[in-house]
């Protein structure tokens with residue numbers, strides 16, 4: 508074979524390899540992001556504003572970020588709901604937490620243009636919204652725990668900070684103690700049944716998951732607390748809708764949805780990132796479906812529902828876990844008044 512022919516074959520081969528690699532990146536890795544059908548006009552051009560100015564501009568909030576409450580208040584709100592007397596005409600207490608994982612508080616800037624929003628649904632029907640914080644202490648004090656997923660949700664489910672519940676990061680499993688509300692409310696008979704719906708594997712599916720010990724304990728003792736993981740957020744929503752469709756649905760439902768967290772880790776926790784905005788839009792649409800399903804229950808009129816929407820932490824660039832303002836400030840939206 509001539510030298511020039513060999514060179515030509517080598518060139519063609521190299522070109523084919525390069526083309527294959529380019530195709531792989533374009534068609535495979537690029538396919539992870541599917542634009543949300545709920546995106547609104549202007550979502551691709553949200554003006555960048557200083558974070559503090561953004562938070563101060565959210566007139567819907569009933570406190571300021573300086574007077575934000577610790578995220579452990581979620582625990583107190585749920586306990587108080589189940590301990591309070593039934594209002595007239597109501598025969599059963601119910602509560603649900605619709606968790607948006609990694610949802611920055613400044614996403615509330617997107618509410619006025621929402622096509623479909625669980626937060627707007629609650630607020631337009633007499634609901635309340637407050638700032639809360641992750642990290643153990645409010646910004647700008649040095650945080651006492653990571654602004655990570657497992658420590659954050661665990662603080663809400665136990666009413667304790669990481670130095671007490673022991674879940675200092677995502678790979679630190681909790682023992683049976685301290686019990687989460689999912690376990691304790693069902694075990695002590697406050698509720699007839701509870702459920703924990705997620706897609707994130709590290710809650711109770713993997714070996715070193717946060718709630719693996721209490722899930723096994725609940726199963727061994729026959730406690731009516733269900734821990735169910737779906738493949739993705741669509742599956743989590745379906746699990747919740749299936750539960751709500753039952754005549755005697757779970758009295759306490761706790762759920763986390765990964766739309767915002769996944770988008771943030773993939774391409775940035777920022778309103779200037781259309782994928783992150785889309786993640787928020789998708790979480791909100793799912794939340795709205797869940798609230799509609801609650802209100803459509805044939806026994807809704809006689810049920811006393813507490814509906815909470817909250818998040819475990821914010822995010823900055825592609826991360827969270829650290830001490831920044833953007834990671835620390837969180838929120839709670841409730842259909843009921845939130846006591847201090």
Ligand SMILES: [Zn+2]
Pocket residue numbers: 608609655656657768819820
């Ligand atoms: Zn998280």
